[in-house]
Amino acid sequence: MRKCSLDSMNSVFAEIAKAATLYIPADRTDGAAVYTKWEEGVVWSNALNTVRSPKDFFFPQMENLMEFKTQGKNIEIIDTRSETEDFVVFGVRACDVKSFEILDRVFLSEPVDSYYAARRAHGVIISLACTRPSETCFCGTFGINPAEPAGDISVWKTETEVFFRSNTEKGAALMQKLEALTEECTEEAVDAQKEKISAVMKKLPLADLTTEGFGGGKTKELFDNPAWDELSQTCLGCGTCTFVCPTCQCYDIKDFNTGKGVIRYRCWDSCMYSEFTRMAHGNNRNSQKERFRQRFMHKLVYYPENNDGLFSCVGCGRCLAKCPISMNIVKVMKKIGGNNK
Amino acid sequence: MQVKEYKPLIVAFCCNWCSYAGADLAGNNRLAYPADVKIIRVPCSCRVNPMFVLRAFQRGADGVIICGCHPGDCHYTSGNYYTRRRMAALFSMLDYLGIEKERTRVEWVSAAEGAKFAATMNDFAEKVAALGENKRLEDLRCKK
Amino acid sequence: MQKITREQLIDKAVSLLENGTVEAVLGWGKGEFDYDVTPAVFKTADELKAGFVWNDFCGANFSKYLVAKTGKIEGKILVFLKPCDTYSFNQLLTEHRFDREKVYAVGIPCEGMADIAKVKAVCGEGISAINCDGEKIAVTTLYDDEPVMVDAKDVLAERCVNCKSKKHVAYDELLGEEGEVVDSARFDEVAKIEAMTPDERFAFWQNELSRCIRCNACRDACPACTCEKCVFDNPNSGVENKAPANSFEEKMFHIIRAFHVAGRCTDCGECSRVCPQNIPLHLLNRKFIKDINEFYGEYQAGAEVGSRAPLVDYTTGDIEPGEVFDRRDKNA
Numbered sequence: 001m002r003k004c005s006l007d008s009m010n011s012v013f014a015e016i017a018k019a020a021t022l023y024i025p026a027d028r029t030d031g032a033a034v035y036t037k038w039e040e041g042v043v044w045s046n047a048l049n050t051v052r053s054p055k056d057f058f059f060p061q062m063e064n065l066m067e068f069k070t071q072g073k074n075i076e077i078i079d080t081r082s083e084t085e086d087f088v089v090f091g092v093r094a095c096d097v098k099s100f101e102i103l104d105r106v107f108l109s110e111p112v113d114s115y116y117a118a119r120r121a122h123g124v125i126i127s128l129a130c131t132r133p134s135e136t137c138f139c140g141t142f143g144i145n146p147a148e149p150a151g152d153i154s155v156w157k158t159e160t161e162v163f164f165r166s167n168t169e170k171g172a173a174l175m176q177k178l179e180a181l182t183e184e185c186t187e188e189a190v191d192a193q194k195e196k197i198s199a200v201m202k203k204l205p206l207a208d209l210t211t212e213g214f215g216g217g218k219t220k221e222l223f224d225n226p227a228w229d230e231l232s233q234t235c236l237g238c239g240t241c242t243f244v245c246p247t248c249q250c251y252d253i254k255d256f257n258t259g260k261g262v263i264r265y266r267c268w269d270s271c272m273y274s275e276f277t278r279m280a281h282g283n284n285r286n287s288q289k290e291r292f293r294q295r296f297m298h299k300l301v302y303y304p305e306n307n308d309g310l311f312s313c314v315g316c317g318r319c320l321a322k323c324p325i326s327m328n329i330v331k332v333m334k335k336i337g338g339n340n341k
Numbered sequence: 342m343q344v345k346e347y348k349p350l351i352v353a354f355c356c357n358w359c360s361y362a363g364a365d366l367a368g369n370n371r372l373a374y375p376a377d378v379k380i381i382r383v384p385c386s387c388r389v390n391p392m393f394v395l396r397a398f399q400r401g402a403d404g405v406i407i408c409g410c411h412p413g414d415c416h417y418t419s420g421n422y423y424t425r426r427r428m429a430a431l432f433s434m435l436d437y438l439g440i441e442k443e444r445t446r447v448e449w450v451s452a453a454e455g456a457k458f459a460a461t462m463n464d465f466a467e468k469v470a471a472l473g474e475n476k477r478l479e480d481l482r483c484k485k
Numbered sequence: 486m487q488k489i490t491r492e493q494l495i496d497k498a499v500s501l502l503e504n505g506t507v508e509a510v511l512g513w514g515k516g517e518f519d520y521d522v523t524p525a526v527f528k529t530a531d532e533l534k535a536g537f538v539w540n541d542f543c544g545a546n547f548s549k550y551l552v553a554k555t556g557k558i559e560g561k562i563l564v565f566l567k568p569c570d571t572y573s574f575n576q577l578l579t580e581h582r583f584d585r586e587k588v589y590a591v592g593i594p595c596e597g598m599a600d601i602a603k604v605k606a607v608c609g610e611g612i613s614a615i616n617c618d619g620e621k622i623a624v625t626t627l628y629d630d631e632p633v634m635v636d637a638k639d640v641l642a643e644r645c646v647n648c649k650s651k652k653h654v655a656y657d658e659l660l661g662e663e664g665e666v667v668d669s670a671r672f673d674e675v676a677k678i679e680a681m682t683p684d685e686r687f688a689f690w691q692n693e694l695s696r697c698i699r700c701n702a703c704r705d706a707c708p709a710c711t712c713e714k715c716v717f718d719n720p721n722s723g724v725e726n727k728a729p730a731n732s733f734e735e736k737m738f739h740i741i742r743a744f745h746v747a748g749r750c751t752d753c754g755e756c757s758r759v760c761p762q763n764i765p766l767h768l769l770n771r772k773f774i775k776d777i778n779e780f781y782g783e784y785q786a787g788a789e790v791g792s793r794a795p796l797v798d799y800t801t802g803d804i805e806p807g808e809v810f811d812r813r814d815k816n817a
Contacts, residue, residue: 028696029692030696030762030763031602031606031763032762032763048610051761051762052698061698061728061729062728062729062730132609132610132611132628133610133611134610134611134612135518135610135611135612135613135627136518136610200611200627203627204627205517205518205613206517230525230526233525233526234523234524234525234526234550236702236705236706236759237705238700238701238702238704238705238706238759239699239700239701239702240700240702240759240761242700243698243699243700243761244698244761252727254726254727256482256730258482258483259400259401259483260483263482265730267726267727267728267730268727268728269727270700270727273701273718273727274714274718275718275720275725275727278720320517320521322761324545324702324705324706324758324759325523325524325545326516326521326522326523327523328521330517331516331517331523334517391740391741391744392716392724392737392741395736395737395740395741396723396724396737398733399733399737412801413801419799422799422800422801422803423796423797423799425799425803425804425805425806426780426781426795426796426798426799426803427796428806429776429780429803429804429805429806429809430744430747430773430776430777430780430796431740431744432806432809433772433776433809433810433813434740434743434744434769434772434773434776435740436683436686436810437675437678437679437686437690437769437772438686438687438690438736438740439683439684439685439686439687439688439689439690439691440683440687441683442683442810445806446806446807447805447806447807477687478733478736479733480731480733480734481731482730482731
């Protein structure tokens with residue numbers, strides 16, 4: 001483990017930025033924190049987390065897959081890939097780090113999504129332990145410890161110092177570059193910090209929330225639960241929850257006619273939209289209740305069924321904060337889950 | 342190498358009953374107006390949905406002009422009155438978003454006003470040319 | 486602090502349920518925390534007593550729900566309407582979007598709603614309780630021993646800072662006192678943007694709109710957006726897109742969204758309230774309202790049922806689109 005003073009972080013950022021494009025959470029003009037490309041003058045935000053999740057770096061909201069151009073009777077196919085640059089994402093919270101594992105299981109299982117895989121290979125994740133969790137946090141429910149974030153390098157921040165621990169080869173390589181700026185210290189240096197976080201975690205209003213009643217094999221039991229009607233009755237059908245979610249991974253592939261050729265791109269899709277998974281015969285889910293149910297059944301039942309019991313929610317709390325009608329996964333779990341009261 | 346002179350692409354929505362005939366008359370009388378004015382015939386100027394205007398810009402137009410019958414002369418009695426209100430609101434909004442106000446225009450041209458049609462187009466093209474290429478409402482995907 | 490209490494509203498709802506006037510109640514439902522209120526339909530007195538909330542966080546405008554909810558029931562549904570909600574209510578009636586006979590509207594006074602983001606800007610994350618019953622809002626957090634006292638004025642939602650009316654323009658019954666139309670400064674911010682240079686305006690909106698994630702919350706929450714199928718959802722429209730592909734698409738979506746409700750928008754402010762990216766969308770809608778007022782005379786959508794919206798109306802002497810700018814330059 002290595003450490004440096006909080007004041008010297010700017011030089012640490014500068015050093016990392018020499019090697020690769022660096023993104024850090026910084027405050028935007030409207031006050032919210034977002035990952036911002038670091039350059040001299042960009043200040044590390046004190047916010048708990050960013051409005052948009054770091055999944056954007058590996059699975060952007062929109063990306064061009066390829067282009068077609070017609071020349072006479074031939075169709076030229078152009079590879080438009082650009083995801084070949086190394087980059088570093090700094091300040092990823094434990095919940096969001098966990099989301100990459102969930103996305104990996106989707107995109108890196110056969111057939112491997114080469115666009116996603118390339119970005120994963122080029123990205124280094126520097127995680128950050130939480131200091132002041134919000135009331136909307138419930139990562140503990142999914143077994144995530146915000147005091148022990150994973151990632152290539154884990155970082156702890158105190159009032160005056162910043163501690164680094166590399167967890168992977170990629171992380172160690174990056175830490176080597178920071179050797180002159182940091183000094184060696186023992187693992188125990190962050191113990192007090194970890195304990196402080198654990199104490200706060202116990203006090204969180206959602207600390208008692210459990211996943212009991214959910215998981216693989218629960219489809220029949222939960223699908224026809226009458227509570228879905230009530231839960232979904234005022235859902236607006238917007239895509240806010242899915243677009244701020246670090247684990248939502250549905251997308252649509254579309255063609256854009258430029259007048260001179262065609263751009264084939266993919267963009268995030270939302271199961272909340274009426275056009276989601278529309279097929280030749282029409283739509284699978286015609287009511288908002290069915291669409292609403294799909295989202296939560298996917299996160300809490302279908303996904304764990306196919307992925308060794310891993311839930312596809314990390315408890316980051318973004319949907320709790322952003323839903324226009326404040327309907328969210330916690331309310332769903334409390335309503336239809338085992339003994340969550 | 343000779344530098345190609347910049348010529349703006351103008352999309353002109355012309356109503357079937359007056360302005361399109363006005364454009365015809367301009368042609369019959371051999372009155373010159375820029376060849377880069379692309380005319381799209383519409384049944385009435387009020388057929389022009391605000392989205393048409395935006396999409397014209399998306400697809401590479403540098404200026405969009407809507408021509409219809411003079412107020413009071415609409416073939417459908419009142420279509421152009423609605424056009425007038427709609428486009429006043431739309432153009433004001435585009436200006437509010439910082440898009441150059443000279444890129445959009447509404448002009449009333451009757452079937453007998455071939456000369457006005459040509460003069461309007463010449464003037465409009467000149468004003469748009471002075472602004473240069475449309476950068477603020479462009480879709481780069483369509484420019485490649 | 487709201488002048489009317491939760492108990493008064495529950496009593497009213499229970500009595501209307503019990504005497505058979507209504508069979509359901511559209512109200513604000515209790516959340517996990519004291520501020521995350523979810524619109525809900527209540528059917529019994531017990532449900533109301535357990536789950537009905539009325540506090541400074543009941544911002545949601547229920548008018549639009551009437552379109553869907555009145556179709557589903559036999560009898561009447563009770564809806565609580567704050568003054569600004571009544572304008573949307575009238576506008577929807579003007580457009581024949583729901584059956585007035587199936588609604589029992591109770592007007593309730595509103596002292597302005599709080600914006601939780603503004604509360605958090607003062608108190609930080611980790612709110613464990615909020616009490617709005619006193620003169621000031623008391624916010625208890627996990628990190629402070631004593632509640633932080635916040636002045637309700639300081640955390641008012643944007644739309645309430647510029648409240649346009651405390652008067653109810655539609656109701657079957659009114660609880661509490663009737664207010665007046667307020668002389669608000671709601672167009673000041675629009676005027677400020679108008680006074681910028683075109684370059685500044687462009688930069689301002691480019692920055693704001695670039696944040697759009699195209700979640701459609703602004704559209705879906707809007708009481709004026711009630712098309713069965715939105716042009717942006719229709720694959721045959723040629724403009725359907727699920728992502729803000731580039732700055733053109735962002736502008737196109739927001740111009741058309743605002744244009745489609747121009748003359749019908751009551752300025753209820755739901756669009757800006759629900760935007761997860763804090764884009765001041767109301768400034769687009771207000772621009773249209775301001776223009777319409779200046780060009781065609783003062784018009785408040787929803788002030789009365791049956792009025793003709795300015796953009797589906799005309800006079801023979803209307804201002805020419807080209808003169809719009811001359812007039813503005815003259816006024817400047």
